[in-house]
Each structure stands twice: as structure tokens, then as C-alpha cells.
Amino acid sequence: MLHEEVVGRIRAILLDGEIPPGARIPERELCERLEISRTPLREALKVLAAEGLVQLLPHRGSRAAKLTDKDMRDLFEVCQGLEALAGELACERISDAEIGAIAAAHDEMVRHYREGDLIQYYRGNRAIHEAIVAAADNPVLAGLYASVTARIRRARYVTPMTPQRWALAVKEHEAILNALQRRDGAGLSHILRAHLRHKREEVLQAGFAETEANDLGLRIA
Amino acid sequence: MLHEEVVGRIRAILLDGEIPPGARIPERELCERLEISRTPLREALKVLAAEGLVQLLPHRGSRAAKLTDKDMRDLFEVCQGLEALAGELACERISDAEIGAIAAAHDEMVRHYREGDLIQYYRGNRAIHEAIVAAADNPVLAGLYASVTARIRRARYVTPMTPQRWALAVKEHEAILNALQRRDGAGLSHILRAHLRHKREEVLQAGFAETEANDLGLRIA
DNA sequence: TTTTACATTTTTGAATGCAAAATTTGCGAT
DNA sequence: ATCGCAAATTTTGCATTCAAAAATGTAAAA
Structure with a gap:
């Protein structure tokens, strides 16, 4: 079995929360399960x-x-910095086709918002952010971004979302798309920073801190 | 022997250029040498x-x-983004004592510039950039910065430095220190970006691309 | 002389073995 | 029953071993 595959499978197990934060990783059991x-x-x-x-x-x-x-x-601070950078670079390099794809993803996300489907909204949201990073055409940046977002992901998508915050997030996304279409790097960078800062406030205010109780919630969610 | 130690020692061997880029890493030899x-x-x-x-x-x-x-x-693009972020955060968090230490390091670096001692200048330069990152008080950021700079380090310190470029770099460093003392996050971020962009142009224009000939140069330097 | 087929050697990737450290278990004393 | 402590078990970290893949060398044929 390829080494990279083992890393990927364990990463998936961790991201799924199957092994909750702080829990011991049972070496022998995993060996049997992965048959290695x-x-x-x-x-x-x-x-x-x-x-x-x-x-x-x-x-x-x-x-x-x-x-x-x-x-x-x-992690949020760094994520903000990376996304802001990605936004600036994306504006210099993105193709019309890529902008079109992001616009489509945006419209779909807004549809999920209108339908009140939070899960699908989050999925679309993530796809947009990843598309922007991809458009920056910088594998180093993409790699660091993937690593940082992987670490926050669990918390990022389980915070309670008030209607006000949700509406603000959607509004910000309108601005993001707009800046991208105008290829306004500085503007996009600025909006992304604010967007992430709001997200961070949301998560931290929700009283993150991974506790046993929280772990249970994460596993179910 | 501790695992982390082995990583550190091999990293040092690679950064020293003892094993040049592209060269095979002789497993057996390294085992004997590190006695593992x-x-x-x-x-x-x-x-x-x-x-x-x-x-x-x-x-x-x-x-x-x-x-x-x-x-x-x-790598340079990401490094720029990380330093800009570090600069902004540092301005929010840096203590007077830390600023004093950086100012001292700056003066020493300028002294090396006046003496024309490029090696010592580079050493001081690096210390300042690292101090700014440290002042950001963000271990995640510090870790990524260390990883990215490690990868560019070899190229970063072997490029030919014209008197004009060197003078510009020193001037930029004056501005960096100034912004830091005024705790002007946005300004510092901006200057750091320009500083790194100039550095990048320098390196890339020097016709980087790691070749065998270049490797030799790196090993000697 | 060059090229190609084949055998040999080397190197890699993974499993197993072994000593040291940590955890758990069991027993006696309070 | 509870606590303390030592023996037994488990787990960890590293060395060794083993099978498979790649590299190397050799010899025969074109």
C-alpha cells in the first residue's frame, strides 16, 4: 500500500471525528483495520x-x-492571511471561465441560503473559497491552505448560525464575487479578511475549546 | 534517539547543501553517519x-x-503573504522591549552594511524578519514561515547583490523599523510586501533554477 | 563494436522481533 | 474497603529481517 494513502485514510478518520480530539490513537487497532x-x-x-x-x-x-x-x-489568523493572499493573486490570474464557475457556485450557494439548507450552504461556501485559492495558481499556497483549513474544519462547520450572521455572510459573498469579477485584488483581499474575521468571531464566541462534551457533539454532527 | 532530532539533523544537512538539490539521499550512508x-x-x-x-x-x-x-x-509569494500578516499582527502585539531589540538588531545590520560584510548583513537581516514573526505571537504562523523560508533559504542568500539593490534594501529596512515603532500595521504590511517583492525579483532575475552548476555554487557558499 | 537478453546484486518497502518504558493487575497492609 | 506497591502485561521505539522492485553487470548475437 502506498504511504500517501495511509496518511490520507488516517486524516479522513481524524477529520470525520471518528477519533475525537484528545483521544488516544490505538496503533494496533488501526493496523488491523487498515491491514498494514x-x-x-x-x-x-x-x-x-x-x-x-x-x-x-x-x-x-x-x-x-x-x-x-x-x-x-x-489558525484563523493564518487562514485569513492565506485567503487574502489567494484573493489578490487570483485577481491577477483568474480566467473568465473560472470566474463563471465561481459565479455559478455562488448562485447555487445563495439558493441553499434561501432554502435554509445550512449543510449544503456550507458545502457551497467551502467550494467557493477553495476555487479562489485554486485560481491563485500557487501549489505552495494551496497546500498550506488545505493543511490549515483541515485543522479548523471541524469547528468551522458546527457553530450555531444566527439569521443575522448568515445574512451578513451572504452579503459578504456578494461582495467577494463582485470584487473577483472586477478583478479588484486589494478589494477582494480586504473583503476576505473581514469575512474570515467575522467567521472567527462566530466560532470563538461560540466558546470553542474542545472539551469531551464538545467532542460528542462534533461526532454526531 | 528522539525522532524530532533525526528530522532536524537531516534538515540541517539539506539546508547546508551538503546534499545538493536533486541529489539522491543515500539511506545506508546516512544511517551509519547518524548511527541509527x-x-x-x-x-x-x-x-x-x-x-x-x-x-x-x-x-x-x-x-x-x-x-x-x-x-x-x-514560495516567495507565500512568504510575502506570511510576513505581511506577521507585520500586521506584530504591530498589535509587540512590546516596547521587543521593538528595542529589533531596533538594536537593525542598527547592527546597518553597521554590517556600512562595513560591506554581506554575510553578517544577511544574518542580521534574517534575525529581524524572524523577530517580527515572533512578535506576531502566533505559533502556527511561525511554523509555516519557518517551513517556507527553509525551502527558499539556499537561494535567498547566494544571489549577487548590486550596490543599488543593497542600498534599497537597507532603506526599506529603515521604513520597516519606522512602521514598527509607530505600530502602523497596514504600513508595515505594505513595506514588507514591497521588500519581499524586490527580493524575489532579485533572486528570480539572477536566473535561479537549480542546476548542477548552481548546486556547486550553493555548496561552496 | 554495439545491442539486447538474462542473471546477479543492490535497494526499497513493509513485517517481524526485541528491549525499554509505561500501564495495568493483583495482593497484602492498614 | 482502600491504599500502596510490586509483578505481569501491554505498548512504544528502534533494529533486524524478508520479499519485491530496480539497478547493474555479463555474455551472446547482430
């Missing part, structure tokens, strides 16, 4: 630890990383 | 591959990553 020996599994865990999804405790095994409020704030 | 078996070495290589310093070729071993012009451009 400990060597490739441990290699994968080291890689995931470097990514920040797993923490290794010497002689005590590995655990799914548990994020503090501070970690969350830090 | 292949298991921890291979774990370390996987981590370094995830960081982008090493590339793994299935059934063909690992090589020191070789950067194309495009890779270099991408």
Missing part, C-alpha cells in the same frame, strides 16, 4: 504530527490533536 | 517530504527537492 503493519502506520502518524493533526507523546503514543482557543485563533 | 537504523531515518524522510524539502520516488528512493523557477516564485 505498524511501520507504515507509524510513518503516517509522524507526517500527520508534522501537519498538526496528531500529537506524539514520547513513550506514550499518539493522540488526535486537541485545539485550545488560542490555537483556533492562531 | 533505517526505520527512524525513513520516518524522518517522510516528514521532510511532507514539508517539501525531500521528494520521494516510489521504489526509487528519496532525493533532495529540486526547485523550479515556478516553485521559487510560489
Whole structure:
């Protein structure tokens, strides 16, 4: 089995919340489940630890990383910076076809908003942000963005959304699309920053801090 | 031996250019040299591959990553974005003592400039940029910055420096220190971007592209 | 002399084995 | 019954081993 595949499968297990934050990662069990020996599994865990999804405790095994409020704030700040950069670069490089695709995704997302379908809305929202990053045509940036968003993802999509906040988010997305269509890099960068800052306030205000109770909620959601 | 230590030592070997970009990494030799078996070495290589310093070729071993012009451009863009972000955050959080330390480092760097000591100048330059990132008080950002700069470091410090460019760089650093002292986040962010953009032009114009000839140069320098 | 087929050696990727450390279990004392 | 402590078990980290793939070398044929 390819090494990269093991990393991907464990990452998926962690992102699904199947192993909740802070929980021990059972080496032997995972070996049996993935039908591999400990060597490739441990290699994968080291890689995931470097990514920040797993923490290794010497002689005590590995655990799914548990994020503090501070970690969350830090991750959001970086995510903001990366998206702002992606927005600027995207405006320089994006093709009309790509803008068209994003506009379509935007319209669909707005439809989900009108229907009140939060899950589908989030899915569309994520697709747009990822499309902007992709349009920046910078694999290094895309890689870091993927890594950072993976770490916040769980919290990002489980916060309660008030009608006011939701309406504001949609409004901001209108502005995002608009700036993109005008290829206004500075403007887009600015809007994305504000958008992410609001998102962060939302998440942190919801009293993030991964607790056992929270973990249960995350697993169900 | 601690796993993290092996990663650090191999990273150092790669950054020193002891194994030049594109060269095969001799597993057995490294094992003997570090006095470890292949298991921890291979774990370390996987981590370094995830960081982008090493590339793994299935059934063909690992090589020191070789950067194309495009890779270099991408890395610089991201580095710029991260430093700009760090500058903004630093202005919000930096203490007077930290500013004082940076001012001192700045003066020393200028002294090296006046003396024409490029090596020491680069060292001081790097210290200042790292201090700004540290002042942002964001470990996630610091980690990504370290990873990105590690990848460009070799190229960053071997480009020919014309007197004009050097004078401009010093001037920009005056502005950087000034913005920091005024805690002008937006201004600092702007200057840092320009500073890095100039640096990038310098490096790319020098016709980067890691070639065998270039590797030799890197190893000596 | 060059090229191609084949055998040998080397190297890689993964499983297993082993010693050290940590955790759990069991037993006796309070 | 509870606490303390030592023995047993489990788990971790690394070394070694093994099978498969790639590289290398050799010899015969064009």
C-alpha cells in the first residue's frame, strides 16, 4: 500500500471525528483495520504530527490533536492571511471561465441560503473559497491552505448560525464575487479578511475549546 | 534517539547543501553517519517530504527537492503573504522591549552594511524578519514561515547583490523599523510586501533554477 | 563494436522481533 | 474497603529481517 494513502485514510478518520480530539490513537487497532503493519502506520502518524493533526507523546503514543482557543485563533489568523493572499493573486490570474464557475457556485450557494439548507450552504461556501485559492495558481499556497483549513474544519462547520450572521455572510459573498469579477485584488483581499474575521468571531464566541462534551457533539454532527 | 532530532539533523544537512538539490539521499550512508537504523531515518524522510524539502520516488528512493523557477516564485509569494500578516499582527502585539531589540538588531545590520560584510548583513537581516514573526505571537504562523523560508533559504542568500539593490534594501529596512515603532500595521504590511517583492525579483532575475552548476555554487557558499 | 537478453546484486518497502518504558493487575497492609 | 506497591502485561521505539522492485553487470548475437 502506498504511504500517501495511509496518511490520507488516517486524516479522513481524524477529520470525520471518528477519533475525537484528545483521544488516544490505538496503533494496533488501526493496523488491523487498515491491514498494514505498524511501520507504515507509524510513518503516517509522524507526517500527520508534522501537519498538526496528531500529537506524539514520547513513550506514550499518539493522540488526535486537541485545539485550545488560542490555537483556533492562531489558525484563523493564518487562514485569513492565506485567503487574502489567494484573493489578490487570483485577481491577477483568474480566467473568465473560472470566474463563471465561481459565479455559478455562488448562485447555487445563495439558493441553499434561501432554502435554509445550512449543510449544503456550507458545502457551497467551502467550494467557493477553495476555487479562489485554486485560481491563485500557487501549489505552495494551496497546500498550506488545505493543511490549515483541515485543522479548523471541524469547528468551522458546527457553530450555531444566527439569521443575522448568515445574512451578513451572504452579503459578504456578494461582495467577494463582485470584487473577483472586477478583478479588484486589494478589494477582494480586504473583503476576505473581514469575512474570515467575522467567521472567527462566530466560532470563538461560540466558546470553542474542545472539551469531551464538545467532542460528542462534533461526532454526531 | 528522539525522532524530532533525526528530522532536524537531516534538515540541517539539506539546508547546508551538503546534499545538493536533486541529489539522491543515500539511506545506508546516512544511517551509519547518524548511527541509527533505517526505520527512524525513513520516518524522518517522510516528514521532510511532507514539508517539501525531500521528494520521494516510489521504489526509487528519496532525493533532495529540486526547485523550479515556478516553485521559487510560489514560495516567495507565500512568504510575502506570511510576513505581511506577521507585520500586521506584530504591530498589535509587540512590546516596547521587543521593538528595542529589533531596533538594536537593525542598527547592527546597518553597521554590517556600512562595513560591506554581506554575510553578517544577511544574518542580521534574517534575525529581524524572524523577530517580527515572533512578535506576531502566533505559533502556527511561525511554523509555516519557518517551513517556507527553509525551502527558499539556499537561494535567498547566494544571489549577487548590486550596490543599488543593497542600498534599497537597507532603506526599506529603515521604513520597516519606522512602521514598527509607530505600530502602523497596514504600513508595515505594505513595506514588507514591497521588500519581499524586490527580493524575489532579485533572486528570480539572477536566473535561479537549480542546476548542477548552481548546486556547486550553493555548496561552496 | 554495439545491442539486447538474462542473471546477479543492490535497494526499497513493509513485517517481524526485541528491549525499554509505561500501564495495568493483583495482593497484602492498614 | 482502600491504599500502596510490586509483578505481569501491554505498548512504544528502534533494529533486524524478508520479499519485491530496480539497478547493474555479463555474455551472446547482430
